Amino acid sequence: MIETVHSRSRISETSIPFSEFRDLEASALDGIVTSIKDRMGPSLKILGHHYQQDEVIRHADLTGDSLKLSQLAGQDQACRAIVFCGVHFMAETADILSRPEVAVYLPDRAAGCSMADMADLDSVETAWSELAVHLDVDQITPVTYINSSAALKSFCGRHGGIVCTSSNARRVLDWAFSRRPRVLFFPDQHLGRNTARAMGVPLESMALWDPHQAMGGNDPATLHDRRVLLWKGHCSVHQMFKPSHLDQFRRLYPDGKVLVHPECMMEVVDAADLVGSTESIIQTIEHAPAGSSWGIGTELHLVNRLASRHPDKTIHFLSPMVCMCATMYRIDPPHLAWCLVNLERGSPVNRIQVDPETANWAKVALDRMLELR
Ligand code: SF4
Numbered sequence: 302m303i304e305t306v307h308s309r310s311r312i313s314e315t316s317i318p319f320s321e322f323r324d325l326e327a328s329a330l331d332g333i334v335t336s337i338k339d340r341m342g343p344s345l346k347i348l349g350h351h352y353q354q355d356e357v358i359r360h361a362d363l364t365g366d367s368l369k370l371s372q373l374a375g376q377d378q379a380c381r382a383i384v385f386c387g388v389h390f391m392a393e394t395a396d397i398l399s400r401p402e403v404a405v406y407l408p409d410r411a412a413g414c415s416m417a418d419m420a421d422l423d424s425v426e427t428a429w430s431e432l433a434v435h436l437d438v439d440q441i442t443p444v445t446y447i448n449s450s451a452a453l454k455s456f457c458g459r460h461g462g463i464v465c466t467s468s469n470a471r472r473v474l475d476w477a478f479s480r481r482p483r484v485l486f487f488p489d490q491h492l493g494r495n496t497a498r499a500m501g502v503p504l505e506s507m508a509l510w511d512p513h514q515a516m517g518g519n520d521p522a523t524l525h526d527r528r529v530l531l532w533k534g535h536c537s538v539h540q541m542f543k544p545s546h547l548d549q550f551r552r553l554y555p556d557g558k559v560l561v562h563p564e565c566m567m568e569v570v571d572a573a574d575l576v577g578s579t580e581s582i583i584q585t586i587e588h589a590p591a592g593s594s595w596g597i598g599t600e601l602h603l604v605n606r607l608a609s610r611h612p613d614k615t616i617h618f619l620s621p622m623v624c625m626c627a628t629m630y631r632i633d634p635p636h637l638a639w640c641l642v643n644l645e646r647g648s649p650v651n652r653i654q655v656d657p658e659t660a661n662w663a664k665v666a667l668d669r670m671l672e673l674r
Contacts, residue, residue, distance in 0.1 A: 343379035350387035419534030420488035458662035487532030539564035550596035561598030
């Protein structure tokens with residue numbers, strides 16, 4: 302995880318060290334978490350992202366995707382502390398959207414997002430400067446997926462840009478194209494490409510921007526024809542699904558349907574029956590008829606949870622490999638208990654606080670997205 306000056310997490314010198322929690326029995330850890338939740342009552346909200354492991358999610362007051370969680374927690378008037386069982390950018394978003402009296406904590410500060418780390422502010426500012434030599438950057442809208450640092454959301458806020466999620470990416474790109482002819486989309490090339498193609502933008506009108514090469518690896522002369530510049534980033538979890546996995550599923554379940562997340566590569570999305578965000582995947586399975594069969598291409602913990610919640614349907618994880626979000630998996634019961642004990646005793650650990658200047662501009666970009674709903 303890249304930790305920048307734009308967002309800091311700290312451990313107080315008086316905190317009880319994590320080593321005192323690491324080897325505790327699961328039942329002892331559950332008891333610690335449950336009793337602190339009882340004592341702190343509505344002033345504490347534990348948020349659990351859909352990809353979180355069951356041992357943690359069972360303690361969550363609210364579950365959902367990152368934006369839904371941040372918005373719900375931000376509305377709760379009694380809440381004073383949010384413990385976000387997700388990854389770093391999610392805790393930053395919760396800090397930006399919550400009321401000033403609410404403090405946000407991440408139980409393990411090493412819980413980052415490999416995709417978010419693929420686009421840092423320096424690289425994006427370098428790209429913007431390089432683009433400015435050959436194109437009018439006032440005619441480019443920077444669009445960042447919500448899976449990005451607060452610093453990048455802030456960059457978008459300052460440059461007339463916007464944030465998107467996997468469920469509203471199309472609406473956001475519509476908004477962007479109604480204002481300016483070009484988009485720089487980061488950090489996930491797949492969500493950008495899949496969304497733009499679904500809107501009718503041909504592949505020839507897109508370019509991949511590799512931040513490790515001058516001009517992103519592009520010949521400046523060709524950029525004039527490109528409407529969508531796609532940052533060369535990806536989700537290490539969703540990138541593991543391959544078209545051959547769909548073939549294997551369809552051989553096993555000829556009547557089954559394949560449902561994948563738009564962070565999957567274009568070839569997988571093209572071959573799927575349905576594409577949707579985590580919330581949309583959950584809703585689709587909930588409303589599917591009993592006896593139906595589904596091959597699902599998203600994070601393993603969510604797929605396993607759907608399978609146990611819907612025993613009347615066949616839920617098949619699409620890949621033969623284990624595709625789980627390893628960084629989110631760092632938030633485990635020992636870290637949750639450690640975070641809560643120190644929070645209750647007044648020596649909090651891992652508070653995530655975005656500096657006011659970054660938060661202000663990031664909120665501008667988030668608000669532009671929220672106004673589109
Ligand atoms: S699943 Fe992928 S995009 Fe989501 S938090 Fe994990 S690494 Fe990041």
